[in-house]
Structure formats: structure tokens, C-alpha cells
Amino acid sequence: MTLKRIFLFFILTPIAVLFAASSLFGTLQEPQFQTRLELYQTNIALQAQAWQAADSQDDSSQAIREAILGDQPLESATEKYQETRQSVQTNLVKVQSQLAQLRSTDAIPTPPKPLPEVPPTIDTSRSDKVKQLEQSQQKMQKFLAELDLQLGILQAKQGKTDTAIKTWSELEQRLATDSQQSTVSTKETAAVLIGLWSNPPRLLPDAQQQIQNNLTGWFSSTALVQLYQLQQRQAALSEVQAAQQDAANQAVFKLAFIGTVPALTALVGVILLISLTAQRLIKGKESLLARNGDLLWTTPWDGETILQVFVVGFFFMGQVFVPALLLTLPIPRPVGDVRLQAVYVLISYILVAVGALLVMYFSIKRFFPLPRLWFKLQLRDNWFLWGLGGYCAALPIVVVVSLINQQLWQGQGGSNPLLQLALESQDFVALGIFYVTAAIAAPLFEEVLFRGFLLPSLTKYLPVWGSILASGLLFAIAHLSLSEVLPLTALGIVLGVVYTRSRNLLAPMLLHSLWNSGTLISLFLLGSGN
Numbered sequence: 001m002t003l004k005r006i007f008l009f010f011i012l013t014p015i016a017v018l019f020a021a022s023s024l025f026g027t028l029q030e031p032q033f034q035t036r037l038e039l040y041q042t043n044i045a046l047q048a049q050a051w052q053a054a055d056s057q058d059d060s061s062q063a064i065r066e067a068i069l070g071d072q073p074l075e076s077a078t079e080k081y082q083e084t085r086q087s088v089q090t091n092l093v094k095v096q097s098q099l100a101q102l103r104s105t106d107a108i109p110t111p112p113k114p115l116p117e118v119p120p121t122i123d124t125s126r127s128d129k130v131k132q133l134e135q136s137q138q139k140m141q142k143f144l145a146e147l148d149l150q151l152g153i154l155q156a157k158q159g160k161t162d163t164a165i166k167t168w169s170e171l172e173q174r175l176a177t178d179s180q181q182s183t184v185s186t187k188e189t190a191a192v193l194i195g196l197w198s199n200p201p202r203l204l205p206d207a208q209q210q211i212q213n214n215l216t217g218w219f220s221s222t223a224l225v226q227l228y229q230l231q232q233r234q235a236a237l238s239e240v241q242a243a244q245q246d247a248a249n250q251a252v253f254k255l256a257f258i259g260t261v262p263a264l265t266a267l268v269g270v271i272l273l274i275s276l277t278a279q280r281l282i283k284g285k286e287s288l289l290a291r292n293g294d295l296l297w298t299t300p301w302d303g304e305t306i307l308q309v310f311v312v313g314f315f316f317m318g319q320v321f322v323p324a325l326l327l328t329l330p331i332p333r334p335v336g337d338v339r340l341q342a343v344y345v346l347i348s349y350i351l352v353a354v355g356a357l358l359v360m361y362f363s364i365k366r367f368f369p370l371p372r373l374w375f376k377l378q379l380r381d382n383w384f385l386w387g388l389g390g391y392c393a394a395l396p397i398v399v400v401v402s403l404i405n406q407q408l409w410q411g412q413g414g415s416n417p418l419l420q421l422a423l424e425s426q427d428f429v430a431l432g433i434f435y436v437t438a439a440i441a442a443p444l445f446e447e448v449l450f451r452g453f454l455l456p457s458l459t460k461y462l463p464v465w466g467s468i469l470a471s472g473l474l475f476a477i478a479h480l481s482l483s484e485v486l487p488l489t490a491l492g493i494v495l496g497v498v499y500t501r502s503r504n505l506l507a508p509m510l511l512h513s514l515w516n517s518g519t520l521i522s523l524f525l526l527g528s529g530n
Contacts, residue, residue: 012311013307016310016316020480027480045077045251046218051248078154084147085144088144148171152165152171152190153219168191171186172187188206192223195207254525273393294464298372305364317352339430356445356449357449373503374456383506383507386501387510388514390508391514398491404486431524446475448505451496468497472492472493473492475492476489496508
């Protein structure tokens, strides 16, 4: 065995596997992005409540309102917030328990020499674990405080004033010993809300500022309405109520778009899946779903080349070389400006993509010219129908898998940080750059690597269906987020089926681009209402 093979198989590959496993399980205590997403949608539904339509007595207007919001939007929102709060509280207890165990281990007296000392790497690992858990604990505690502020307003709005005051009072007590600025501000906001809904009310001097600083959307406007009514500030009250109406009109449109377009697409996808399955049962190997199903690629390289491309090209470029290179850039860290963040993400992604594709090129260059079907990109083909149809079919499949996945992870397991940035950024320039990264750069690079190279390469050792499953799983793992493994594997399998049936990389590229585009548009609409 050559030195190169020894280095690749016994040094680089184990490092890559250990890092991937560590990164995946490191997201175990991180909150899922889906939890925030659902709350954002709930908040938009709350804003839409103010939409009465000028003719609120009109039956069609009421029917539309109930179809979009349901018949009890406040009760539904309260239930959602209580579920989320319970999930966060449960996970917070788990994190605190783990922290206590690690700290109690640290407190055990060190045995006297000559017993060997614990290797420094283990101590460092434990220290990193404690630091990671402390960060998770802080995030959860902050999130819990936000939920309590908002949950109390929901309770007060339903006439459960005593329950609301109890919620805010318990929040004050919980934060009583914390002197961090953000915590102090949260406590002061809780005191403001208690005063607004007390009988008789108590108006604190900085009430308006605290509400505007610590509450957003429907929660902010609801608290301000209560304040202005008590202060008898009619002009300010009219202004807030007019803003509520404007926000409600926008919220109704957003909910209609977010609810209708994916639902119609999923319906088309279900019909398509049923039709293709029926055709497969009736026509067998002559059906569209079976097309090219057994047609193998001729793969001139072996597993060493596959490993080299992914370990050296994908892993070390993405996790070692490019991050080290970016550290040399003269930019402030952490990156605060959202446009700078967007440019940073795009540049780093392009560098990783270029590096990985160059490693792939030089790894397979000696096999040029490649056999037929490799990296096929052909405009004069039915790739568009395969890509569009694949997107419609993927939607119901991934939604069902995501629902199961949500129950499995209970709001934990981490998420792609790009999604959170896109959700919270309302800067059009930044969103445009995020779009280029997610909907153009990612489909081009990831489809060439995972469907263009990996899937066909695996057919040397596995049947086509096995290669589709394996490449889909590796595609999901490469995103390094535990909670996304199942949904992304499902998406990766659909991408693999579309590619093997169409034998044209443009088809999965289109599917991938449509998927990421739909996600970003939904995030923008949800974020703009919060």
C-alpha cells in the first residue's frame, strides 16, 4: 500500500468521519429552526386577526377569514406557544442536568501521583462540551423569557388577566438574580406588562420604550394599544390601530400565499406520485418511473478516488482550508452587518465549491475522455418536466417525513444557520445575495458533486437504487445538522430518482433550485411580518 493510500485511508478519512460525527451530535442540544418558523407563522396569524374587511358582516369575508385564520386564532396561538414553551423547558432541564454532571465530575479531587494524568485532549473536550452546553442553556433561557412575555399577552387578551400576571411575575422571579443587560430589560418589560393589566393599572415611566424594545409585531401593538388607552392618547392609539390594519392586510396575503401555493404544489405532487405508481404497476419496466432504472454508468475509477474527492475536496476544503483562508480577510468578527454576512457566506461557499470541484477534476482527469452519460447537461431534453415534476413530488414526501422527524427530535437537533439569517434579514440586498448562494450556487455545486459524481460512482459497487439511497444519505449528513438528516435524505432520494431517470443534471439542478427558492421566499414573507 502506497504512502498516499495510508494517509488517505488511515489518517484523513478517520479525521473526517470523527469531525462529521462530532458536528452532527454537537447539534443535538441546539434548537430546531422549525420551532422558530412555526412561531413566526403563528405571529403572522395573530396580526391577521385585525383584518375584518370593511364589510365585516359579509359572509364571504368571514368565510375567507376563518379559512385563513381558523375560528379561534387566539386559542390556537396560545396552545402553540404553550407547546413550544414546554418543549424548550424540557430541553433546558436536560441541558442543565448534563452541565451538573460534567461540573460534578470536574469537582472530584485529583488523585495523587504517580497515577497518570488525564490527557489534555480529554480535558479540552470536556471544557468544550461545558462551554457548548452553557451557550445552549443561555439561548434556551433567553428564548423561554421571550415566550413568557408573549404568552402572558395572549392570556391577557383572552381575559385571563390573573393567569397573565402570574406568568409575568414568575418570569420576574426567575430573572431576579441575573444582571445581564438583556435580562434586566426583559424583567423591566414584564413589570410594564404587569402594570398595564393590573387592577388598578400602574403605568411605569418608560413603558412605551420597553414595549418597543422587547416586543414585536402583534405583541408590541397589543401592548401599545393597552398603554395608549390607559393614557388616553387618542392620536397615538389611532396611529397604532391604523398600523395594525395595514399589517393585518399584509399578513392575510402572506398567509394565503404561504398556505395556498405549497398546498396546491403538494396536491399536484400527490396526484403525480399516484399516477406514476399506478403506471409502474400496470406497465412495469416500460413506465416513466422505471425508465433507465437499471442502466448503469461505466465507472473507470475505484473507491479510493471517490474517497479522495469527498475527504480532501469536500471535507478539508470546507472545514479546514477555506475557513483558514477566510481568517486572513480583514473583516470584523463576529460579522455583524447582514450584508457583510451574506457576502461572507457566498464567498466561502464559492471557494469551497471551486476547491472541491478542482479536486474532483484532477482526481478523474487521467480517465478523460469519460464514458457516455457522465455529467450530462443537455438543454434539448425533457429535463424541465423532470425537474418541475420532481419538485412537486418531493414536497408531500418531505413534508410527511418532516412531521415524523419533528416528533422524533422534539424541537432539538439544530438547523442550517443560513435559514435563520434569511428569516431574520429584511435587507433586500442581503436577501438577494442569500438567494444567489442558496438557489443558484448550491444547486450547481451540490448536484454536480452528489448526483453527477457520487451517485454514478457508487453504481460500481451498488445497484442504482442502493446508490440513490447512499448518495441521498451522504447528501443529508454533509449538511451537518442532526434534525435535518431524515428530511434531506428524503429530498436527496427524490433528486437521485430524478437524475437517474432523466440522465440529465439540469433536472435535479432545477428541482434543487426550486426547493431552495421556495424556502427563501417563505422565509422572507414570514420574517417580514415579525
